[in-house]
Amino acid sequence: MLKYEFKIMFSKHMNRILLAVLLLLAFVFSFLAIWSVNYVDANGNTHNGFGSTRQLNECKAKYEGTLTSEVIKDVIAKDRKVTRKYENAVPDRVYAKGAQEYGDIKDLCVSILCYDKDFDEAELDRLDMNGAERIYDIRDRNIGREIKEYGNTHAKARFLKKQFSKIATPFEYSPADSWKKMGLYATTYALSVLMIISFFAAGIFSQEFDLQADAIFFSTKLGRSKGTKTKIVAGLIMATVIYWSAMLLLSLISFGVMGVSGAHSPIQMEYSYCMYSYTFVQRYLVILLSGYVGSILAAVVAMLVSARFHSAVLALCFPFVLFIVSPFIGRVLPFHDFFNVTPDQLLNVYNCIRLPLLYQFGGVVVMQIPLIIVVYTMITMIIIPFIHKVFNRWQAS
Structure with a gap:
C-alpha cells in the first residue's frame, strides 16, 4: 500500500514539475551563494564565482x-x-x-x-x-x-x-565566508522546499475525493485502518526524503565549491553579542533541523486540513498562512512576544539567533530556538493521530 501511495504521488504531472523546480532552485541558490563572494587579487582585479571564496579564505588565513x-x-x-x-x-x-x-x-x-x-x-x-x-x-x-x-x-x-x-575569549578565528553566506541561502531555500512539500501533502487525502474513488477506498477491508495509516506514513516519509535530499544537494554543491573553512569558528565572529555558543557548522545544522521540523509540521497540517475538508487547495492555504503570511502580520501587529514563537520562526533561525530571547516557565528558563523546535515537534506528534481520526469520522457520518 505504501508503494501504491508513492506511485500516485510521484506520477502526477504537477508533482514532477515541482520536483524539477526544486532541483533547479538548488542550483540557483547555490550559484547565488557562490557568486555573492568577491575576491580582489594583488593587481586590484575583482573576482567572484568559482574559486573566489577559496582564494578569499587563503587570503584571510594570514590571521587564522x-x-x-x-x-x-x-x-x-x-x-x-x-x-x-x-x-x-x-x-x-x-x-x-x-x-x-x-x-x-x-x-x-x-x-x-x-x-x-x-x-x-x-x-x-x-x-x-x-x-x-x-x-x-x-x-x-x-x-x-x-x-x-x-x-x-x-x-x-x-x-x-x-x-x-x-563562550571562550579570545576567539579562535578562521575565515568562514561560505558558512555566513549559506546560513542565509539555506534559510531561503528551505522555505521553498517547505511549500513544495505542503503541495505534495495537501493531495494525499484529497486525491480519493478528486477521483471520486472515496467510496471504494472506505469500502475496502483495510481502508479505514491500514489504508489511512499508510497515507500518513507516506506523507511523513515524503516530507523527510524531499527535505533532506534537497538540503543535502544544496549543501554539497555550495560547500563543494566554496569549501568549509571556518566551520568550527564561533558565530560570535559574525554576531559578537550572540548568547548561543554555536560554531558556524553547528548553527548550520540547527538551521537545517529547524527547517525540517517546520516542513514536517507543514506536511501534517496540510494532511489534517485535506483529511477534514477533502480539498488540496484549502489544505495548501494553511501552511502558506503559517509560514509566509504570518511574518508580515507579525510586523504590523503589536504582539511581538507572540509572533516570536509562531511556526514561521522555525524558518527564521538565521535571524532569531541574533537576539537573546528567553522564556521562563516557573524556575526553568529556555532559549527561543530550542523552545520552538521542541514545542512544534510535540505539536506535530499530537496532530498525527488526529489526521487518522478526522479522516475516519467522515466515513462514520
Whole structure:
C-alpha cells in the first residue's frame, strides 16, 4: 500500500514539475551563494564565482588562530594607517593586501563597539589604542548591559550569565565566508522546499475525493485502518526524503565549491553579542533541523486540513498562512512576544539567533530556538493521530 501511495504521488504531472523546480532552485541558490563572494587579487582585479571564496579564505588565513588583544591592536593600527592615508578612496591593490585580509577582524571590533548603535566603522577611528587592547573588556561590559536588558528576572539573568560564560575569549578565528553566506541561502531555500512539500501533502487525502474513488477506498477491508495509516506514513516519509535530499544537494554543491573553512569558528565572529555558543557548522545544522521540523509540521497540517475538508487547495492555504503570511502580520501587529514563537520562526533561525530571547516557565528558563523546535515537534506528534481520526469520522457520518 505504501508503494501504491508513492506511485500516485510521484506520477502526477504537477508533482514532477515541482520536483524539477526544486532541483533547479538548488542550483540557483547555490550559484547565488557562490557568486555573492568577491575576491580582489594583488593587481586590484575583482573576482567572484568559482574559486573566489577559496582564494578569499587563503587570503584571510594570514590571521587564522587566536585573536589575542595584540592581534586586534595590530589590525586596528594597520587599518587606521591606511584610512588616514587614503581616507575613503583606498585603491583596490591596497585593499587586497590590507582590509581584505583582516576585514572579518575589523568587522568584529566595529560590531563590539556598536552594541546599541547601527554598524558604523567610524566608531573604530574614535577608539584609542589602549581601547584596542581592551576590546574584549568592552565586549564584557556591554554583555553586562545586555543581561540587564533581557534578564528581567533573576532566573533569566543567571541563565544569561551562564550562557555567555560558555563562550571562550579570545576567539579562535578562521575565515568562514561560505558558512555566513549559506546560513542565509539555506534559510531561503528551505522555505521553498517547505511549500513544495505542503503541495505534495495537501493531495494525499484529497486525491480519493478528486477521483471520486472515496467510496471504494472506505469500502475496502483495510481502508479505514491500514489504508489511512499508510497515507500518513507516506506523507511523513515524503516530507523527510524531499527535505533532506534537497538540503543535502544544496549543501554539497555550495560547500563543494566554496569549501568549509571556518566551520568550527564561533558565530560570535559574525554576531559578537550572540548568547548561543554555536560554531558556524553547528548553527548550520540547527538551521537545517529547524527547517525540517517546520516542513514536517507543514506536511501534517496540510494532511489534517485535506483529511477534514477533502480539498488540496484549502489544505495548501494553511501552511502558506503559517509560514509566509504570518511574518508580515507579525510586523504590523503589536504582539511581538507572540509572533516570536509562531511556526514561521522555525524558518527564521538565521535571524532569531541574533537576539537573546528567553522564556521562563516557573524556575526553568529556555532559549527561543530550542523552545520552538521542541514545542512544534510535540505539536506535530499530537496532530498525527488526529489526521487518522478526522479522516475516519467522515466515513462514520
